[in-house]
Amino acid sequence: MKILPNEKLTLLTELSKSKAIEILNLSIRPKQNFGFGNRKIEDGKKFEGSIFGDSFNISRIINYRNSFLPEISGKINEKMNGTEIEIELKQASFVKVFMILWLGGVSFAFITTLIGAIIGEGPIYVCIIPLFMFLAGFGMLKFGFSTESEKSKKDLIEILQARIKK
Secondary structure, eight states: SSOOOOEEEEEEEEOOOHHHHHHHHTTOOOOOOOSOOOSSSBBBOEEEEETTTEEEEEEOSSSOTTTTTTEEEEEEEEEEEEEEEEEEOOOHHHHHHHHHHHHHHHHHHHHHHHHHHHTSOOOGGGGHHHHHHHHHHHHHHHHHHHHHHHHHHHHHHHHHEEEOOO
């Protein structure tokens, strides 16, 4: 079982490689810095990031805060019957580090309180607190990523007139 979520998939479109890059470029604005500025979709641009050659690094534009918003990297390849877009959706590096520390810390706390309860140095019900903290962190990570991942995939499929390769 993967603790930190990420997804890899391939989209297929009948568009040419140059047309796919052009359409994607029209849907991306430059990355905004941290802050509480304008985070709304404008002029039909649903993503922010950059395209360089046949590769891109983007994330969906949202008007709310979600630390689990996936970063999307991709490569566009010309094929016989159209274009193939290989994408990977993953967590931001800061979120990965924070969640590893959080989940590792509460796992350690759970194990130590469980051992303490087994050898008789404390009550067993104390183990519930770190267990709950682990489950809450894990649930937020999975739910936050999966909901945003589905929205990002839906938007990319719509923009590129694509389908997911089986």
